[in-house]
Amino acid sequence: MDYFLELFFGGLTRGSIYALIALGYTMVYGIVQLINFAHGEIYMIGAFTALIVASVLTFYGVNTVAILILASIVAVIYSSAYGFTVEKIAYKPLRNAPRLSPLISAIGMSIFLQNYVLLAQTSDFLPFPRLIPQFHFMEPVSHIFSSAELVIVVTTMVAMVLLTLFIKFTNLGKAMRATAQDKTMALLIGIDVDRVISATFIIGSSLAALGGVLIASHIGQINFYIGFIAGIKAFTAAVLGGIGSIPGAVLGALILGWTESFATGYVSSDYEDVFAFALLVLILIFRPAGLLGKAETKKV
Amino acid sequence: MLEIKNINAFYGNIQALHDVSITINEGEIITLIGANGAGKTTTLMSISGIVTPRTGQILFNGETISGMKPDKIVRSGLAHVPEGRHIFPYLTVMENLDLGAYLRKDKDNVKKDLEHVFTLFPRLKERMHQAGGTLSGGEQQMLAISRALMARPKMLLLDEPSLGLAPLIVKQIFDIIKRINEEDGTTIFLVEQNANLALKVAHRGYVMENGRITLEDDAKKLLVNEEVKKAYLGI
Ligand SMILES: Nc1ncnc2c1ncn2[C@@H]1O[C@H](COP(=O)(O)OP(=O)(O)OP(=O)(O)O)[C@@H](O)[C@H]1O
Ligand SMILES: [Mg+2]
Numbered sequence: 001m002d003y004f005l006e007l008f009f010g011g012l013t014r015g016s017i018y019a020l021i022a023l024g025y026t027m028v029y030g031i032v033q034l035i036n037f038a039h040g041e042i043y044m045i046g047a048f049t050a051l052i053v054a055s056v057l058t059f060y061g062v063n064t065v066a067i068l069i070l071a072s073i074v075a076v077i078y079s080s081a082y083g084f085t086v087e088k089i090a091y092k093p094l095r096n097a098p099r100l101s102p103l104i105s106a107i108g109m110s111i112f113l114q115n116y117v118l119l120a121q122t123s124d125f126l127p128f129p130r131l132i133p134q135f136h137f138m139e140p141v142s143h144i145f146s147s148a149e150l151v152i153v154v155t156t157m158v159a160m161v162l163l164t165l166f167i168k169f170t171n172l173g174k175a176m177r178a179t180a181q182d183k184t185m186a187l188l189i190g191i192d193v194d195r196v197i198s199a200t201f202i203i204g205s206s207l208a209a210l211g212g213v214l215i216a217s218h219i220g221q222i223n224f225y226i227g228f229i230a231g232i233k234a235f236t237a238a239v240l241g242g243i244g245s246i247p248g249a250v251l252g253a254l255i256l257g258w259t260e261s262f263a264t265g266y267v268s269s270d271y272e273d274v275f276a277f278a279l280l281v282l283i284l285i286f287r288p289a290g291l292l293g294k295a296e297t298k299k300v
Numbered sequence: 301m302l303e304i305k306n307i308n309a310f311y312g313n314i315q316a317l318h319d320v321s322i323t324i325n326e327g328e329i330i331t332l333i334g335a336n337g338a339g340k341t342t343t344l345m346s347i348s349g350i351v352t353p354r355t356g357q358i359l360f361n362g363e364t365i366s367g368m369k370p371d372k373i374v375r376s377g378l379a380h381v382p383e384g385r386h387i388f389p390y391l392t393v394m395e396n397l398d399l400g401a402y403l404r405k406d407k408d409n410v411k412k413d414l415e416h417v418f419t420l421f422p423r424l425k426e427r428m429h430q431a432g433g434t435l436s437g438g439e440q441q442m443l444a445i446s447r448a449l450m451a452r453p454k455m456l457l458l459d460e461p462s463l464g465l466a467p468l469i470v471k472q473i474f475d476i477i478k479r480i481n482e483e484d485g486t487t488i489f490l491v492e493q494n495a496n497l498a499l500k501v502a503h504r505g506y507v508m509e510n511g512r513i514t515l516e517d518d519a520k521k522l523l524v525n526e527e528v529k530k531a532y533l534g535i
Contacts (some may be wrong), residue, residue, distance in 0.1 A: 171402070178388055178399050185386035188348055189451070190374030190403040 002144055007265040008258070009145040009153075013218075015257025016156035020211030021234030022241070022249040023163070024083075024204025030180040030244040031200045033099075034091060037106035039208060040231020041113035042083050044224065046075040046209025047128070047216040048117060054129050068131035068217060075209040082113075083205025084198055092194075110228075117224040124223065131217040148218040155214060159207060160250060167246070172199055180244070236280050242293020251291055255279070301326040301487055302347070302455060307356030307366070309339075309346050316342040317353065318511045324455070329481050329488040331498040331519065333532055334508035340491040341383050343508070344457050347489075348380045349373045361454070375403055379453035383460050383491075385444040389433030393424055396432050396443055400450030410450065417446035420476050438469035445473070449480070455487040456480065462494045470494070474501055495532035499523045507532070 021043050028036045050071035057067045090109045094102040132148040167173035179186040179196045186193055215230075216222045233256065241252025256276055263275035283291065302324040309317040316339050324330045334340050345351040347358055349370040358366040365373050379400075388396050397417065401410045418425040421442040427435060435443060441461055448456055458477065462470045478501050480486050492498035499505055499519040507515035507528060515522065522528050 174395070174399060175402070177391065181388045181390055182386050184350060185382065185388065187350060187370040188374070188380045188382060188386070189399050189447070190371040191399075192369070192371045 003265065006144040007261045009149055010265075011258035011261030012254065013149040013152050013257070014261055015237075015254035016153050017211045017215045017230070017253075018234045018237045018256055019250045019253035020156055020159065020207045020214075021230055022238040022253045023246065024208050025235050025238040026241070026243055026246060026249040027176075027200050027204050029238070030246075031176065031197055032091070032095070034102050035106060035235070035243075036086075036091075036201075036204075037103075037231070038086050038090070038109035038113055039083075039204065040227035040229075040234070041110050041117075042079050042086075042205045042227070043208035043212040043230055044117065044222070044227030045082055045113065046079040046205075046212035047222045047226065048121065048224075049078040049209070050075040050213040050216060051126060051128055051222060054131060058129060064129070064131050065133055067129070068213075071131065072210060072213045075213050076206045079205045079209035079212070080202045083201040083208075086113075087198060087201040092197075110231075114224055114228065121224060125221040126223065128216040128220050128222050130220055132214075152214045152218060155210065159210065163203070163207070163246070166203075172196070176200060233276065236276060239290055240280055240283055242290030245290070245292045245294070248290055248292035255291075301328075301361060302489070303357075303359040304343070304347070305357045305359070307346055307353035307358065309342055309351050309353045311342075316351075316511050317346065320356070320508075320511070320513055322506055322513065324487060324489055326487055327481075327485060328504065329477070329490060329502045331490045331492055331502035331505045332508055333492055333495040333498055333505060333528075335493070335531075338508040339511040340508055341459055342511075344380060344382075344459050344489070344491055347373075347457060348378065371403070374451060377454035378457065379448035379451040379455075380457040381444045381448045381459060381461065383463065385437075385440045387432035387435065387440045387443055387447075389431065391432055392429050393432060393435070393443055394428045396447050397424075397450050400447035401452075403451065409452070413450055413452055417449050420449075420479070421446055438465050438473075441465060441469075441473055442476075445476070445480075449486075453486065455489065457489050457491075459491045460493060461490070462492060462497060470497065477501060495528065496523075499528075 021039065024039045025036060028034060053071040053074045054067050057070060086109050090105045091102050094105055132151045135147045138147045138150060167176060175186065175191045175196050176199065178191060179193055183193060234253065237252035237256045238249045240256060241248030259275050259279050260272050264272045304320060304322040306319050306321050307317055308315060308319060320343060332340050332343060342351055346353050349368055353366055356366065357364060360376055360378060363376060365376060388399065397414060404410055423439055424442055424446055427439060432440065432443060445461065461473055474497060477488060477490065481488050490498055490502060499522050502519040505517065505519045505522045506513050515528065517525065
């Protein structure tokens with residue numbers, strides 16, 4: 001039973017990280033019908049930014065919780081700036097081009113950012129400080145659910161709730177929903193669609209950066225390639241849940257996290273990815289639009 | 301109030317509007333009639349800034365609006381009810397109406413305007429919490445017009461409000477269009493394929509063929525014009 005619970009919480013943690021990244025894919029897709037292949041790299045850049053901030057602050061002897069918070073804030077701001085800029089230079093000029101063009105531009109952007117970090121940093125794994133504290137009250141259960149996992153899951157939940165409230169109740173959130181459902185009409189009621197698109201990239205990048213910082217301080221190492229792997233997994237989660245659907249991305253991410261965790265725990269870690277993608281294929285056969293996706297219509 | 305001066309608009313290399321000029325005075329209902337593909341929708345989209353004319357100029361209250369971004373044009377007092385209604389399908393009736401007032405800051409007046417559209421279309425009040433996509437065609441058209449009114453526009457652009465609706469609903473909607481013009485003093489530019497109906501509510505009318513304005517006259521005169529009768533009134 002303990003082993004089952006350990007896998008359950010492990011999967012929940014994984015799923016939370018996937019959810020933070022998957023939201024960026026799904027929100028951008030919902031607004032501009034584009035798969036932002038550079039999104040995984042934004043997550044990776046978030047982790048690297050946090051590493052740099054953490055190294056400096058550690059040098060000055062700042063306490064770890066403060067480092068975690070400050071590093072997260074800087075990573076979020078920095079990654080948002082990247083996400084914003086990527087949209088402006090790689091996608092916006094191609095907004096009326098054939099659909100393949102922005103897709104190729106996205107892949108190009110992803111490769112560029114990977115190599116840029118590779119050159120600026122190194123190809124080796126770099127150690128990342130374990131910034132998440134061990135809580136005393138978690139000690140009795142720490143063999144099945146660690147403090148770091150708790151922090152990741154709770155932070156993700158808070159982020160989801162805030163995002164939902166933002167989309168439901170703020171003007172910009174309403175404008176985002178309107179734009180996702182009917183871009184022409186959004187323009188006709190006076191929504192500045194360019195601004196909505198930028199905001200979407202900024203929010204998606206912020207969540208991804210947060211995911212990057214959390215997972216890096218949990219696992220303890222990063223390299224320039226982590227964005228690619230996590231990006232593909234999160235993208236899978238978004239498709240699984242129905243690309244364009246926000247609850248779908250979260251659901252897809254959790255299912256994917258648990259599938260991987262249980263498959264690794266009960267079968268073999270060699271099959272982790274096989275199970276994940278077999279699940280994706282199965283769901284797409286029976287529900288081509290994904291679990292919560294709406295077939296052939298606009299989403300979010 | 302609105303002056304379209306010799307605009308030429310293109311989709312790629314295909315020219316959709318040739319040298320189109322239309323003048324609309326404050327308080328008028330002007331109609332633009334024409335067959336499928338004549339360029340009526342393109343004309344309205346050019347006014348709203350969704351289509352940018354390659355040459356020519358559009359003035360609204362003396363200010364050049366051609367080349368401006370759509371949100372600036374809405375801000376200047378134009379509201380557009382597009383062909384096919386474009387209701388936000390997963391938003392409720394109430395949220396659709398709220399979004400009509402997206403650019404407005406005068407919350408008290410927005411409330412008043414909401415009451416006003418509910419008196420024009422009581423059916424919408426009953427359906428307030430229903431998703432826009434689940435409304436009937438007629439209700440969607442009422443919602444589309446109401447959403448535009450929520451912007452408190454000086455001028456309303458209506459693209460084929462009768463499209464696909466039963467005659468009884470069409471009559472209701474056209475009665476309301478007249479009321480909006482007479483009671484609120486809103487200037488109306490009405491695009492219609494149903495020429496008979498449109499010419500009966502309008503003061504003046506323009507006829508468009510293959511992207512060109514071919515006729516312009518008082519609506520009453522167009523109703524008895526031989527060419528118009530043959531081509532658009534089915535008489
Ligand atoms: N987005 C577009 N891309 C390319 N061509 C277009 C586009 N929209 C319209 N056209 C073409 O421009 C011409 C004018 O179309 P428009 O929609 O303005 O006509 P309309 O008078 O509104 O017709 P209808 O009564 O059928 O609505 C048509 O030949 C149409 O095929
Ligand atoms: Mg049309």
